[in-house]
Structures are given as structure tokens and as C-alpha cells.
Amino acid sequence: MNTITALKRALYASVAFGLATGMATAEDYSQYGIKADVPGMCSFEAIDAKDYTGRTLNIITHAIPVIGEPTALHARQFQELTGATVNVVHVPFGDLFQRIMIPFQTGQAAYDVLFYGSLWLGDFNPYLAEVPAAYQEVAGMKEVTETYRGIAGWQGRMLQYTMDGDRHYLKYRSDVFSNPEMQALFREKTGRELTVPATWEDYNEVASVFTNMDWDGDGAPNFGTAEVTKRDDLMFSAFISRVAPYAKHPNVKGGFFFDLETMTPLVNTPGWVRGLELFVAAQAAMPPGGTSFGLGDEIFSFGGGQTLMSYSWDDAFIQAMQEDSPIRNKVAAAILPGAKEVWNRKTGQWDTFDEPNRVAYVTWGWTSAVAKDSANQDMAFDYLCFFANEANTLADLQIGRFGINPYRDTHFDPAFYETEMGWDAAVAETYTATLKGIDTAPNQVFDLRVPGVGEFMSSLAAGVARAQSGEQSPQEALDGVAAEWTAIVDRIGADRVREAYANVVALEDR
Amino acid sequence: MYRQKYIFLLPGLLVLVAVILFPLIFTIRVSFSSWDVYNPGLNNAGGAMYARLWDDSRYWEALWRLSLLSLSTVLIQYVLGFALALLVWRDIAARRFLRVLFLVPMMTTPVVMSVIWRTIFHESLGPLNPILEALGIGAQPWLSQATHAFAAVMIVEIWQWTPFMFLLLLAGLLSLPSEPFLAARVDGAGPVRTFLSVTFPMMGAISVGAILIRAIEASKIMETVYVLTSGGPGTATETVSYYIYIRGMRDFQIGYAAALSLTYLVIMAVALTLIAKALIRLMVREARA
Known part of the structure; x- marks a missing residue:
């Protein structure tokens, strides 16, 4: 095994251990399927401190399992943590575009949060809210690679909240x-x-x-x-x-x-x-x-x-x-x-x-956004920020059917796949090297x-x-x-x- | 007094307008707009969508393909449905069980059945090709070659909707009077002669009704194509309904899809009227004679 990878594995294990022990004094959120909460504006702890009781968040997403399952999972968690009522509508892929577009065109604020294919930004951009600066500055968003930050943008404004990275x-x-x-x-x-x-x-x-x-x-x-x-x-x-x-x-x-x-x-x-x-x-x-x-x-x-x-x-x-x-x-x-x-x-x-x-x-890549006409933009961005927080993303990456793939610098570390997913070192190396190579490719x-x-x-x-x-x-x-x-x-x-x-x-x- | 009559009719008329006429009128209005993903709303595009349709060879090819598909499947369904109805009409063993069994395909959801059939036809993993190989026929490219894919769609349609034909024709057979059959027997007519001279003519009106109902349904075939072949390979199984779905739902060309739908509605109404008249002339008049 390559020495650097071995060192990274040791470092990764020690960081995970440190986080786990550090969290021992804070509230334990492991019942939500995460290894350890990662402190920050989008963490379980930070979202838990918010109170959205009496408010309703409407989400449209793809059918279960791809993207639809993590959407529903994190919606349930968000509901439990904040007291909000979260409604999730699952739509088959063939209907997703028009189910989002028709309310947009007819001026209805049918959904606050939208999950869809990132290539539809050319059609949806007039109807989306810009991601507020505070959310663009969170640690998780800073780790999103330049390629995937680029996909989220439209004429210099960030309109899509990155939660997946795809490529061929x-x-x-x-x-x-x-x-x-x-x-x-x-x-x-x-x-x-x-x-x-x-x-x-x-x-x-x-x-x-x-x-x-x-x-x-x-x-x-x-x-x-x-x-x-x-x-x-x-x-x-x-x-x-x-x-x-x-x-x-x-x-x-x-x-x-x-x-x-x-x-x-x-x-x-x-x-x-x-x-x-x-x-x-x-x-x-x-x-x-x-x-x-x-x-x-x-x-x-x-x-x-x-x-x-x-x-x-x-x-x-x-x-x-x-x-x-x-x-x-x-x-x-x-x-x-x-x-x-x-x-x-x-x-x-x-x-x-x-x-x-x-x-x-x-190519492609699932993405998420908040509707410009939504009356719940604060709650909607909190949901997306929670969805894509470091702890949730590391857990989601390990479940193939969720359809969430690497998009942050930290996701290209082979040690993660060896330690957490039990992959052989050579497989993890080719996988992460390929993904990183695509991300930095000159053409x-x-x-x-x-x-x-x-x-x-x-x-x-x-x-x-x-x-x-x-x-x-x-x-x-x-x-x-x-x-x-x-x-x-x-x-x-x-x-x-x-x-x-x-x-x-x-x-x-x- | 007469005016009160209209007041009583009003609720029914309002429901009729709301349920039938409003969507139709709205669709007509939409078809004269260019509502799509980049021009939202009801602008006035005149007859541009209809002019575009005229040059859309993919639409006309899909219409021709649909005609072939629906006429051939309905004809086969009629023959098979009639045969099955005749089989369980008479006193045979397990008649009740067979009647229920024959109805099972019709009672299942088309999308679910199409998924199951897609698995059956799957050329690598499906069970059909190994069976054909065991029988010495050899594996077939069910979904990857044009003629086979068309046949696959036909098979699913026939399998799913023959029971409907069976049900209507069996009801017709059970309602036939017994006297003509007694008279035929007295005259010494055998089973074939009885069928040709008594059963079939007396079933003329019911047959026309069953064929027309199925033809109307078959002209809207969509789920089977969507799940089984997505219109492929190439455009070999693309029907009008599926093409309209692509234009309207996938491409979000709402105005154009409305024009396609209305044109299709008119063509089908005219075609089915002509078919109905021809069938009545052929089958019902014979019965009267």
C-alpha cells in the first residue's frame, strides 16, 4: 500500500475517533445513521437549535431510491429536529421536469425545495432563488470542487445548492x-x-x-x-x-x-x-x-x-x-x-x-434549489444545508442506491473508501484518481x-x-x-x- | 313551466361543460399558442403549430404505425376472444375457473404488466429466450430489432386485452336466444354450420361494439410502448400517443403537443366512424338478412 494512503488512513481514523470522542460531551446524533456530527452552520446540532414549529416545507424530488430516498430520509430528520412539517412529493423521472416547470410558469409557489437534473438550469434559472452568501461560505460548500461549483452557477450567481457530483x-x-x-x-x-x-x-x-x-x-x-x-x-x-x-x-x-x-x-x-x-x-x-x-x-x-x-x-x-x-x-x-x-x-x-x-x-448530476417565489426560503436553505452537511454526505456516499456521488475535495480521498467501505487499496486509488482527474482535466x-x-x-x-x-x-x-x-x-x-x-x-x- | 325544466337541467349541463367541454376548449386555445419552455403562457401563434405538424414526418409515421398496430392487435384479440368465449360458453369442465383465469390479464395494471413483460423479453436475463433455445427455436432479439420489438408490443397488447374481448363476447353469447340453435339442430346443422349461419350473424352487433371499444382503446396505446421499448429501436415502435408524450412532457412543447393531440383526435374520430359504418354494413346487415 502506498505510504501516503496509509498515513491518510491513520489520519482519517484518528480524526473520526477524535470527532467521536469530542461529540461524547455534545448531543449524540448517531441514531440518525451518521458516524459523528460535524460542527458548523449546517450540523445536526445547529439545525436542532432551530424551531420551525407550525411551518410547512414542500419538496419535490425524484422517485425512490435515487435521490428520492435521501430526500425523504433527511426530510424526516429535519422535521424531527426543527418541528417543521415537511411534505415530500416523489415524481418519476419522466414527469419531473414538467411537474416543476408548470407551477413555475403559472406563478404558483407549489414547492419550496426542488431536486432535479443540473442540466435543466438553462430552463429553471429565472425561477430560482440565489443561494445566500452565508450558505456559500459554510465549510461544506467551500470544499465543493471548482467544477461542481461551476455547475451550480448561472451568470455569476449561485442558483443551485450542490449535493451531488456526476461524471462519465x-x-x-x-x-x-x-x-x-x-x-x-x-x-x-x-x-x-x-x-x-x-x-x-x-x-x-x-x-x-x-x-x-x-x-x-x-x-x-x-x-x-x-x-x-x-x-x-x-x-x-x-x-x-x-x-x-x-x-x-x-x-x-x-x-x-x-x-x-x-x-x-x-x-x-x-x-x-x-x-x-x-x-x-x-x-x-x-x-x-x-x-x-x-x-x-x-x-x-x-x-x-x-x-x-x-x-x-x-x-x-x-x-x-x-x-x-x-x-x-x-x-x-x-x-x-x-x-x-x-x-x-x-x-x-x-x-x-x-x-x-x-x-x-x-454530465448530469442531481442538484437542488429553492424556488424564488417560496415564502419559506430561510427554512428551505436550512434544509438543503442540512441535507448536504458533511456527516450526512459521508453517510449517503456509502449507500449506492441513493445516487449521491463525490463532489467535495474530501470525497476524493482513497482512505475513506478503504476505511469506511472496505474497498481494496488499488480499487480506491483508481476510483479517486479517476474522479479527481476528471475534475481537473484540461479538456x-x-x-x-x-x-x-x-x-x-x-x-x-x-x-x-x-x-x-x-x-x-x-x-x-x-x-x-x-x-x-x-x-x-x-x-x-x-x-x-x-x-x-x-x-x-x-x-x-x- | 318550461323554463323550470331548464333549471333542473342546469346542474347536469354545468357538469358537462366543466368535465368535457372546458378541457377541450382549453386544449384548442393552447394549440393556437406557442407555449413551451421558453415562451410560457397563451400567446397567439395563429396556426403555426398546425403548419409545423404538417411537415412533421415523425408524427405521420407514428400515426401509420399506430394504425397497423391497433388494427392488427384488435383483429387478433377479436378472433382469440371469440374462440375463448365459445370454449367456456358450453358446459365444459372447470368452466367457472377458466372464465376467471381468462380475465386476469385485463385486471392487472398495464404499466406493471409491461415491466414484467420487459423482464420476460429481456434478451440476456429474461426467461423467454432460454425457453426458445430449449425448444430449438433459438434466442430472439425481442427488444433490439425493429420487427421483433413491434411483435413484442403486439404480444403484450394481445395478452392484456384479449380478455376484454372475451368478456364482451361471452356476455353476448350468453344472451343469445336458444330457439335458433334448436332449429339448427333440428335441421341437422353441424357445429361449423351452426356457427357460420346462426352464432356469428347473431353476434354481429355485439362484435361491432366490442371491436369499436377496443379500437378506441388501442388507438391510445402508450404505457406498453413507454415501458417496453421507449418507442425504439430507432422509431420502430413509436406510436402517436408516445410521440405526443415526448413532445408535451419531455420537451415541454405544450402548444405543439395540444395541436398534435387535437389533430389526432379528429383523425381518430373520422377513422373510427368510417370503421364503425363499414363494420355495421358488413356484420350487422348480415344478421338482419
Whole structure:
């Protein structure tokens, strides 16, 4: 084990012990499932001192368990501590956007607190209250990494209260990659060494070699790759992961989805088409039914040990690392594969790189906010501050189904995963190094956070699905998407979309 | 005296206006606005949404797909429902048990059943493909290839709604008078001849009613598609209702979704009227003859 990690583990254990003994004199909140309260403005003790008796807080959130379960859990705790009445409405994902948007548009203060996908900020921003300065200064918020603070902001104001961090990364079976027999097999079939894929071409090649064979010896066939391919099930994020290194040139600024100056869609440029061609080609290495996998299928396919590689959010990795998982500690994480040829839209040529262009895709992420029209903003921000306090977050991070993933500097410490979750050191190292690497990557892509993002992504997913099913070629499909995007921009107004998109480009080009 | 009559009618009329007419009128009004995520409220967009609809090939393709899906599933449901009703109409063993058994699919929630069927069709983890392999048929790409996915949606629809057809047709069979059947037997007619000349003609009116009710329901198919395929692969199973859901709920194009819905309502009303007339001419007139 690495010396620094060992020292961190010892330090972590001693801090935890110190906190625990220190708390022995203060009130004990361990019955709420936390290890120890962490003093501060958002702590259990501080919230316990508040009295909201006779007041009601209305919260809208996702269905249980993802985000919905921790929302309800912390709502119950908040209610017990403060005396407030807290109503939580759980809504399926497909209805969440409109259930929030309709009250906004019709001027009803239906909900005080909202949990939703952070990419909807482009639509919701006119209706959200700015996070008060006092809450921005709490220790927990100060520890939020620059990337996730950036996602919470809109035109210089913090409108979203950060409580989750999401990104796409590569997951693979480390036991297979390090198995000499598998290495020999790969060498025999391809003439090169088996390495963790550095490009999407490598990824497809590795996947194709290890598909439809029983490489884990359990008697059932295994497959090369599990990806989110089902239309309308966040497939657009998987597609963007594959496209980004071909289309997001490290030296070309000013937009990935659009050319910020002209607001011309870039979705049918050669880099995007190359990404789609490889996405379509990868279907041959997917499990049966893999061409219609939703996120849940992808999680169970990789997390259940069926497939060699996958890429998306944390869920599949966490599933693989559950205590009862047959592949616990047999997985590793890495930044998404890249591309050695990158389309330069300024010169209209492919540029070649010796080291692959790796693009970190910071996608989605649950977030929370307080409605501008809420009459209970003080209580609403106290709830969010309590939800995301250090003690609650460390407890929530350990429960995979909650859907809360690392977003603070302290969450990238491998010692936490070793000590608290029992992960092997190597797994914890690759996991935290990958997450940290994404957070500090020089070339990043963010979601298209503009008004009408749902329509843009729906159009993109439909076009990609047409190419996947063979209804159209990748170029035809993306030409169709570009035409639809142009029509959407015309309808909304190019200046309006540009103004919003400039916020995204500012994050990417900083 | 006559005026008092209207006072008594007023509560009923008000309920009718509130429940039926107001939502319809409001939808018409919304369809002439461009209400969406960035233009909230009821502005006046004229016929822009209808003009846009005209060029929306995805909508028309979905309408064609829906027509194929609903007509084929309702026809199969009718044939199967009639066969099952004939089976339990006569005195056979466990008749009561079979009647209840046949109704189970209809009494389950469509979304829940679609989730279960999605698991059954799951190509890696579902039980169907191993059974087919054991039978020597081989695993099928149920949800990942266009024709198979369309067939999967049909199977679920037929499985779920054949009992409804069965229920209506069984009620019709039980209400038939016994004299024509006695007369047929006296004349020496066998079972096939009796069915073709007596049972089927006498069931004409009930059959038309059952087919139309099911056709109206089938034209709104949404849950099965939503859960089973999300309209995919590609757009292979995207129906009009699902497309309107995407435009209205996912993309939040309220004005456009209202225009799509109203156009769909008019098309379906006209189509179902024509189908009803054709069926009555074909099936009910025969009965009279």
C-alpha cells in the first residue's frame, strides 16, 4: 500500500475517533445513521437549535431510491429536529421536469425545495432563488470542487445548492486485464498487448475480442461492453461520451455543441459522425439486448459481472463494489477513452495527436434549489444545508442506491473508501484518481444547459437511435439532428440560446 | 313551466361543460399558442403549430404505425376472444375457473404488466429466450430489432386485452336466444354450420361494439410502448400517443403537443366512424338478412 494512503488512513481514523470522542460531551446524533456530527452552520446540532414549529416545507424530488430516498430520509430528520412539517412529493423521472416547470410558469409557489437534473438550469434559472452568501461560505460548500461549483452557477450567481457530483468514466474488469491467459489471447488475436483502452477504437477492439466468451469461468457467456443505448433513457449522455474526444479539439475554443459565434449546430461535423460510427460499431460486442439497454440494464450488466467494460455514471461501479457482489474488488476505473484524430472545425481538417485527446465529460448530476417565489426560503436553505452537511454526505456516499456521488475535495480521498467501505487499496486509488482527474482535466465537456435542453437532447437521441437501428447512416442521422437543432434555435431565438450557451462554454474554456 | 325544466337541467349541463367541454376548449386555445419552455403562457401563434405538424414526418409515421398496430392487435384479440368465449360458453369442465383465469390479464395494471413483460423479453436475463433455445427455436432479439420489438408490443397488447374481448363476447353469447340453435339442430346443422349461419350473424352487433371499444382503446396505446421499448429501436415502435408524450412532457412543447393531440383526435374520430359504418354494413346487415 502506498505510504501516503496509509498515513491518510491513520489520519482519517484518528480524526473520526477524535470527532467521536469530542461529540461524547455534545448531543449524540448517531441514531440518525451518521458516524459523528460535524460542527458548523449546517450540523445536526445547529439545525436542532432551530424551531420551525407550525411551518410547512414542500419538496419535490425524484422517485425512490435515487435521490428520492435521501430526500425523504433527511426530510424526516429535519422535521424531527426543527418541528417543521415537511411534505415530500416523489415524481418519476419522466414527469419531473414538467411537474416543476408548470407551477413555475403559472406563478404558483407549489414547492419550496426542488431536486432535479443540473442540466435543466438553462430552463429553471429565472425561477430560482440565489443561494445566500452565508450558505456559500459554510465549510461544506467551500470544499465543493471548482467544477461542481461551476455547475451550480448561472451568470455569476449561485442558483443551485450542490449535493451531488456526476461524471462519465470508464469501468473495466481489472482481473481480466491482468490475467496472463487473457493477455495472451488478446495478443494472439490482435498482435498487440492488452491495455486499458486509450481510444474508442481500442475500446471497440478490446470489446470485440472479449465478447461472447466465458472469460470469468462461470459457465455463462460474457460480453465486451455494456452501454446505455435505449433512446429516451439518457442515451444521449453515452453518445456524447463517445463523441467528445473526436469533436472537442483541445486547442479550439468557443463551443462543442454549437459554434458560439454563429450558433450553427456542430452535431453533424466529422468528429461527431466518427463518434457515432464507433457507437454503432460497438453494438456487435454488446450482450443480447444490449442495443436497447437503459441505465438500469447497464448497471446490472457490468455490475453483475456480465460485461468486461462499461462507461457512464458511478452506479455500475458502486454496484460492482457492493459487499455481496461477485466481482467486488475486481474492477477499476479510468478516464474515458480518447482519440488520436480530432476534428478541427476551425481548419476543417483532422488533427493527429501522439497522445490521445482525452475529454472529461461532466454530465448530469442531481442538484437542488429553492424556488424564488417560496415564502419559506430561510427554512428551505436550512434544509438543503442540512441535507448536504458533511456527516450526512459521508453517510449517503456509502449507500449506492441513493445516487449521491463525490463532489467535495474530501470525497476524493482513497482512505475513506478503504476505511469506511472496505474497498481494496488499488480499487480506491483508481476510483479517486479517476474522479479527481476528471475534475481537473484540461479538456472538459459539460451538458448543453440552455433553454429547451430537453428538446435538443430528445432530437439528438432520436437521430442516434435511427443510426443505431440502421434506419439511417450516421451522417444522415446527424444531418437530420442538425436541421432540427437549427429549427429549435430559430424558434427560441439565436441570441437567447447563445446567451445561455455562453455559460457552458465559459466552463469548458476556462 | 318550461323554463323550470331548464333549471333542473342546469346542474347536469354545468357538469358537462366543466368535465368535457372546458378541457377541450382549453386544449384548442393552447394549440393556437406557442407555449413551451421558453415562451410560457397563451400567446397567439395563429396556426403555426398546425403548419409545423404538417411537415412533421415523425408524427405521420407514428400515426401509420399506430394504425397497423391497433388494427392488427384488435383483429387478433377479436378472433382469440371469440374462440375463448365459445370454449367456456358450453358446459365444459372447470368452466367457472377458466372464465376467471381468462380475465386476469385485463385486471392487472398495464404499466406493471409491461415491466414484467420487459423482464420476460429481456434478451440476456429474461426467461423467454432460454425457453426458445430449449425448444430449438433459438434466442430472439425481442427488444433490439425493429420487427421483433413491434411483435413484442403486439404480444403484450394481445395478452392484456384479449380478455376484454372475451368478456364482451361471452356476455353476448350468453344472451343469445336458444330457439335458433334448436332449429339448427333440428335441421341437422353441424357445429361449423351452426356457427357460420346462426352464432356469428347473431353476434354481429355485439362484435361491432366490442371491436369499436377496443379500437378506441388501442388507438391510445402508450404505457406498453413507454415501458417496453421507449418507442425504439430507432422509431420502430413509436406510436402517436408516445410521440405526443415526448413532445408535451419531455420537451415541454405544450402548444405543439395540444395541436398534435387535437389533430389526432379528429383523425381518430373520422377513422373510427368510417370503421364503425363499414363494420355495421358488413356484420350487422348480415344478421338482419
